[in-house]
Amino acid sequence: MAKKRILSGMRPTGNLHLGNLHGALKNWIELQNSGDYECFYFIADWHALTSEYNNTDMIREYILNMSIDWLSVGLDQEKSTLFIQSRIKEHAELFVILSMITPLPWLERNPTYKEMKEELSGKDLSTFGFLGYPVLQAADIIMYKAYGVPVGVDQLPHVELTREIARRFNFLYREIFPIPVPLLAEVPKLLGIDGRKMSKSYNNAIYISDRGDELRAKIEAMFTDPQRMRKKDPGRPELCNVFTFHQIYSPAEFVGEVSAECKRAGIGCTDCKRRLADRIIEGLRPIHERQDYFRKHIDEVKGIIEDGNVRAAGEAHVTMEEVRAAIKI
Ligand code: TRP
Ligand code: SF4
Numbered sequence: 001m002a003k004k005r006i007l008s009g010m011r012p013t014g015n016l017h018l019g020n021l022h023g024a025l026k027n028w029i030e031l032q033n034s035g036d037y038e039c040f041y042f043i044a045d046w047h048a049l050t051s052e053y054n055n056t057d058m059i060r061e062y063i064l065n066m067s068i069d070w071l072s073v074g075l076d077q078e079k080s081t082l083f084i085q086s087r088i089k090e091h092a093e094l095f096v097i098l099s100m101i102t103p104l105p106w107l108e109r110n111p112t113y114k115e116m117k118e119e120l121s122g123k124d125l126s127t128f129g130f131l132g133y134p135v136l137q138a139a140d141i142i143m144y145k146a147y148g149v150p151v152g153v154d155q156l157p158h159v160e161l162t163r164e165i166a167r168r169f170n171f172l173y174r175e176i177f178p179i180p181v182p183l184l185a186e187v188p189k190l191l192g193i194d195g196r197k198m199s200k201s202y203n204n205a206i207y208i209s210d211r212g213d214e215l216r217a218k219i220e221a222m223f224t225d226p227q228r229m230r231k232k233d234p235g236r237p238e239l240c241n242v243f244t245f246h247q248i249y250s251p252a253e254f255v256g257e258v259s260a261e262c263k264r265a266g267i268g269c270t271d272c273k274r275r276l277a278d279r280i281i282e283g284l285r286p287i288h289e290r291q292d293y294f295r296k297h298i299d300e301v302k303g304i305i306e307d308g309n310v311r312a313a314g315e316a317h318v319t320m321e322e323v324r325a326a327i328k329i
Helices: 018-034 045-052 059-073 090-101 104-108 111-119 133-143 153-172 212-220 241-249 252-263 269-296 298-327
Strands: 004-010 037-043 080-084 148-150 181-183
Touching (some): 004 133, 018 037, 018 148, 037 059, 045 133, 059 080, 059 298, 104 153, 148 153, 212 269, 241 252, 241 269, 269 298
Parallel strands (some): 004 037
């Protein structure tokens, strides 16, 4: 029996940070390595334009860095198809077609649209492309007849819209598309160094490429339990972002020890952070080694993505033949 297909994408709006690694990529890698799925992962550069249309100087660099980082953290071109959205022009064709059958109110009431517009109020997002964001995303997903879409909760409305759009296409023309399901993973709640959501726009991110003293300085600056002002105050590890990181990067015995010692004011935050920094540096070492390798072998990286583009294009070509036939164009 054919393996079920998984598809997901990421916007190249900055370099990858530990929030991206633990919030999304680890899950993608697990799905890939389970061997149960055929995985398609792509860099959503057209989607990056929806909010960054006036800020494109860095986009090529971000795409290349994202390719390097994906390979460095363990996405594997032998197991997954890794590609770039804008290289598969069929996404644009399917987007146009889907835009014809998507009622405007479905887009206007999309909660992610409303939220992002408010959040990014400094930008003019009253564009056609920004409103149509989920239609392009629907095209990305159904192009590959994906069964499952691994995403974070913020993306659930987009997958829901994709389901509605796919159903509408099937109803209007012919049953071509499976209705995809969102795949939500249990992910740790890692915050940025200032205690807010980790994001490049907040300037609080620890990047996958951060190393050495720079990495140590960021960890040293991390917010801890706000009630623990002095070392003699007992702390609440469950409310401390440093502790959340320990749970990922430190061995279980040490996590238990940190928790107990923090609660009885036996360990100070400076010490706790220093030990975390050691573990993170250790944990990222294999990733950094691969990053060094791929940075020296850019042509190899480009070749891998080019192969992925070719594979994806083959699939997209087949789907679009079916779509054109169904709509008699
Ligand atoms: N909107 C997604 C995000 O910001 C990125 C994305 C674009 C995507 N197309 C997709 C995710 C298709 C899953 C499937 O994270
Ligand atoms: Fe957080 Fe560690 Fe300080 Fe406890 S000792 S508050 S876990 S940094």
